Amino acid sequence: MLERYGHGGDLTTAAEAYGRQEDEFVDFSSNMNPLGPPEAVRRELVRYAERIAAYPDPAVRRLRAKLAARYGISEEAILAGNGAAELIDLAVRAFRPGTVALPMPSFGEYADAVRKAGGRIIPVPLRPESDFTLDERAFAEAESASSADMLFIGSPNNPTGRLADPSLILKLAERGGIVIVDEAFIDFVPDEERYTLIREAAVRPNLFVIRSMTKFYAVPGIRLGYMVGSPAGLDRLRGLQIPWSVNSLAQRIGEAVLDDAAFAAETHRWLQREKPRLAGKLKQLGMHVYPSDANYLLARLPEAEGLTAASLQREMGRRGVLIRDASRFDGLDGRYCRFAVKLREHNDRLAAALGECLRLFL
Ligand SMILES: Cc1ncc(COP(=O)(O)O)c(C=O)c1O
Known part of the structure; x- marks a missing residue:
């Protein structure tokens, strides 16, 4: 369970759980701007x-x-x-x-x-x-x-x-x-x-x-x-x-x-491009994606035997991709995940790994 201390982005826990170095993960579990730091x-x-x-x-x-x-x-x-x-x-x-x-x-x-x-x-x-x-x-x-x-x-x-x-x-x-x-x-x-x-x-x-x-x-x-x-x-x-x-x-x-206005403008351009693109990919994988005004997406997994946010997180973590098990938020059940929007190549890696993991259940 990646959220042992209540949050995403815990690379130390991920490294312990999946037997990899901290810098080997692509982290979609915390919502940082991938263009930064400036x-x-x-x-x-x-x-x-x-x-x-x-x-x-x-x-x-x-x-x-x-x-x-x-x-x-x-x-x-x-x-x-x-x-x-x-x-x-x-x-x-x-x-x-x-x-x-x-x-x-x-x-x-x-x-x-x-x-x-x-x-x-x-x-x-x-x-x-x-x-x-x-x-x-x-x-x-x-x-x-x-x-x-x-x-x-x-x-x-x-x-x-x-x-x-x-x-x-x-x-x-x-x-x-x-x-x-x-x-x-x-x-x-x-x-x-x-x-x-x-x-x-x-x-x-x-x-x-x-x-x-x-x-x-x-x-x-x-x-x-x-x-x-x-x-x-x-x-x-x-x-x-x-x-x-x-x-x-x-x-x-x-x-x-x-002072860095160019960084802010570039961030808005990146998000405008990549958020709808990633949302489209998640939908193609059968997820229900909720509208988002921020740099992350909340999604509900399709129904399938044994498929939960926790089981998906485990499979993804073994592949070096960290996602947020959102069922740990009060008010959400076991089928909610949250994904940060990142650079295109990483978003594509997320979608590919999700496709591979979902096939294990569907
Ligand atoms: C909604 C929200 N508020 C506040 C914080 C804490 O931010 P900070 O890193 O500035 O302490 C977080 C961190 O995840 C957050 O998600």
């Missing part, structure tokens, strides 16, 4: 050797100033963190919600953070029949979700890839509870500006947006994310954060990659 990362790494002997800026000022300028918001409305993961955890610990409404399926760290802090989860089921769309009906159907102290919304949601309607989120925020929007994958959406709630979060007391810089820039090893919200709310998180939580390499890399 060139600027290599430059910063070389320079870093001379800077490692100094402490990082504890307030992450230069990166926050850059982000503030990009979105036209105040620097005081931005808190940097050790990956979006740290900010999810801090948000729950800082606001201590008694009840938290969580769309299901969604990123497992929301529920883990709530459990660690002793809160109660109110599930908001998303339905495959409606392509996992988060709509008002989903909330109306979930008992007491609308009166929860806190609500997490992934936009795009993981593992479904669906964006949430910003006007629905604002409506939910009007109810007064704390709303945390996780936009970890929104940079992959070409018209991000239409969907991001960063500017709204900067001026509202109870709306917060979490962003990750690890996926779009393919630097999960350095851990970097940020949260936008009211300065008073962010102060509560800062009060629980470990000093120098964002190391100096992450800060430098964050500043450098934000």
